[in-house]
Amino acid sequence: MTKAYKGYLIDLDGTIYLGKEPIPAGKRFVERLQAKDIPYLFVTNNTTKQPAVVRDRLENEFGIVVPESTIYTASLATVDYMNTCGKGNSVFVIGEAGLISAIEEAGYVVDEENPDYVVVGLDSQVTYEKLATATLAIQKGAHFIGTNPDKNIPTERGLVPGAGSLLALLETATRVKPVIMGKPEAVIMDAAVSKMGFARDEVVMVGDNYETDIKSGINNGIDSLLVLTGFTQKEDVANLSIAPTHIIDSLDEWEV
CATH class of the missing domain: 3.40.50.1000 (HAD superfamily/HAD-like)
Known part of the structure; x- marks a missing residue:
């Protein structure tokens, strides 16, 4: 039985889609969260597009309809950090x-x-x-x-x-x-958890990249869910220094 998390922090590249190719299980995962009114926030290291563009791409290319407010990019985290530096x-x-x-x-x-x-x-x-x-x-x-x-x-x-x-x-x-600024560093994760409005032990970080997504959970006291659809491959799992909280082959396996 999987833990019932109150909120989900979700990676995009390699988790919801792979470049221009959809990952169908990713779409179904988001739709299950929406059906149960479980809060989620896409936390992405991709800085090439504004949140509104990311939202439009999710809808137009992958059929995933989400509000712009659910997208937090490393660009936004960078600006938030610069605003506190005073340099x-x-x-x-x-x-x-x-x-x-x-x-x-x-x-x-x-x-x-x-x-x-x-x-x-x-x-x-x-x-x-x-x-x-x-x-x-x-x-x-x-x-x-x-x-x-x-x-x-x-x-x-x-x-x-x-x-x-x-x-x-x-x-x-x-x-x-x-x-x-970006995953796995504290800057983006502190801001993401704050935006969710939950305690760290009430959310889980979902992603395909052990070095960024999963370590952002491990390094910041947040449970992690590694999905083997992108960067980190099945053969890599045995050699991971610290195991993710959960490992699955597909998001279809995860019960929300």
């Missing part, structure tokens, strides 16, 4: 529209020469010049923020480079470690 309002961003627009809408201005912050997320159009600009700014003292540590992204093509790969390059070039 200034200038920034250089490596990232895509979802990250850039969230930061600009919060009142930050772009500065390539002497920014207060360098924020790095996934950027599929990244260039050497962008990386060089970020490197020089960090060397001058800009606060180095990484939106998420994902080394890879599970897609229909396979595992492609993620934001963590760009962060590793910049860390090598600058010898400065970034402050990470």
Whole structure:
């Protein structure tokens, strides 16, 4: 018998869909939560799209209808963090529209020469010049923020480079470690649990990636549910340093 959780924190990439391919069990899982009026919050390290765009994509591409308020991205967590730092309002961003627009809408201005912050997320159009600009700014003292540590992204093509790969390059070039916003770090998880309005032992983090989703539970006192539909494979389970609270092959197996 599975534990009756009051709320669910749910990953997207590799859990609800795989790149452009739907994971049908993910859709059925969300619909079971909705049918029982169980609160849920999608907690995603993907910074390329704004929550409204994510909501539209879920509905138009995967037939999953959810309100925008159920989507919390690493971009939003980044802005929430920057708002508490008090270091200034200038920034250089490596990232895509979802990250850039969230930061600009919060009142930050772009500065390539002497920014207060360098924020790095996934950027599929990244260039050497962008990386060089970020490197020089960090060397001058800009606060180095990484939106998420994902080394890879599970897609229909396979595992492609993620934001963590760009962060590793910049860390090598600058010898400065970034402050990470996304899963498995506390910044995004503290905010997500607060938004749910439950105690940590009343919610569960659901995801496919042991290094981000599951460790975000393990590292922050939250139960975890590993589903083997994306990044972490069945053959990896025996070698995990700390076991997830639950492991399933498909979300169809999970009783809410």
